[in-house]
Amino acid sequence: MSDVPGQNQRFTAPSPFLTWLLMIGVMLVATLLRLPRLALQSVxxxxxxxxxxGSAAWPTLFKATLSSGVHPPLFYIIYKTVLPLWGPTEFGGRFVVVVAGLLTIPCLYQLGRRMFGRPVGLLAAALLALNPLHVWLSQEARMYGLxxxxxxxSMLFFWQALRTNQARYWLGLTVVNALLFNLHYFGLWLPFIQFVTLLTDFRRYFSRFRYWVMAQFVAGLALLPWIFFTARRPAQTFGIGFLDTPNLIDLPLTYWNLAIGLSWGAAWPLTGVALAAVALAVLLGVVRSNAGFGPAQKIVIWWLILPVGLVWLISQRRSFYADRYLSFVIPAVILLISLGL
Structure with a gap:
């Protein structure tokens, strides 16, 4: 039976017990790929x-974050809180990001299961556990794993709020989006994707729209203090001037990187074969989505194309195009691949 009402599945869903065992195996593999070599690479x-x-005094932390202006302060606040537990070492600095990366795997399973059924959720979790870019970002002492x-x-709470209209999911969406806004400016793409989803299916979700607006309004209030202090900076500059203007070829290269990791080394022929297989899976995912193009498929498609495409267009004037900034699209890529396999 499907976990999604009215959702047809090509495979029989595994039993809850087998699902539990498979997810334990996926998490063990993910942990082995991310944790053992955490302290081997230099900072x-x-x-x-x-x-x-993250190790500085609170006033210095806020001054340093404000002077660069590249990111909101939440990540450094988290670092300031947890670094004393493990120390400012290679392992200690990366451990909190590894935890975030590992937690993403069951979250993506839940999102895939609730959108498309248990088999897709399991496959998506396994693919994320093996995803080279996600492994790398989960081992880097930066905010991208989080x-x-x-x-x-955010997408899990959004989907559940649309399906059930329960207050707990709207509350979860509000809290998560407030954290997103204060973690990275690209977190603002998530409510934009959600808005486009609602707008393109307005008749279906008319009764939900006002709750979504209220959730975003409350979430946005958490960012107002940072906007206020940023606007009062003497120099309105951001430390991303080193980013080159992207070319048209950067669009497929970005999706390549998000899907299987971009490599031009000695193994590039094998990587090319893997890319061809992934491209075929994505194509099949799109075709199968069109065959039963419902709200879940729309969310994944908008999540896949809107941030990358619009950031590319805007970056023709002033570039802030970087694959790591767009790494939050990885779950959408993996969900679409899982639909095609």
Whole structure:
């Protein structure tokens, strides 16, 4: 039986007990890929900045974050809180991000299960556990592992709120989006995707729209203090001037990177074969989505194309196009691949 009312599935869903066993196996593999080598790599420049700011006194932390203006302060506040537990070492600085990366896997399982059924959820969880870019970002002392987790949770709460209209899901969406807004400016793409979803299916979700607006309004209030202090900075500059203007070829390369990790090394022929297989799976996912194009499919498609496409267009004038900034699209890529397999 399907976990999604009215959702046809190509495979018989595994029993809850077998699902539990499979998810334990997926989590073990994910942990082995992310945790053992955590302290072996030296600290990169951006990671060193995270450790320095997270270890500083509170006034220095806020001054440093405000002076750069690149990111809101939530990640450094979290770092300031948890770093004393493990110390400002390679392992300690990366451990909290590994935890966020591992938590994303069961969250994506839940999102896939509730949208498309248990088999898709399991496959999506397994693919995320093996995803090279997600493994790398889960081992980096930066905010991107947490960004992917919060993006997945935001879409999970959004989907459940649309389905059930229960207050607990609207509350969850409000809290998660408030955290997203204060973690990374690209977190603002999540409510935009949700807005487009509601707008393109307005008749269906008319009664839900006002609750969504209220949730975003309350979530946005949490960002107002940061906006106020940012607007009062003497110099309105942001430390992303090093980013090049993206070319048209960067669009497929970004999706390549998000799906299986971009590699030009000696193994690039094998990577090319893997890319072809993934492209075929995505194509099949799109075709099968069109065959039964419901609200869940719309959310995944908008999540897949809107952030990457619009950031690319805007970056033709002033570039802020970087794959790591767009890493919150990884769950959408994986869900679409899972639909096609």
């Amino acid at each position: 990169a420049f951006d990671e060193g900045y995270s450790l320095a700011v 960004l992917i987790l919060l993006a997945t949770l």
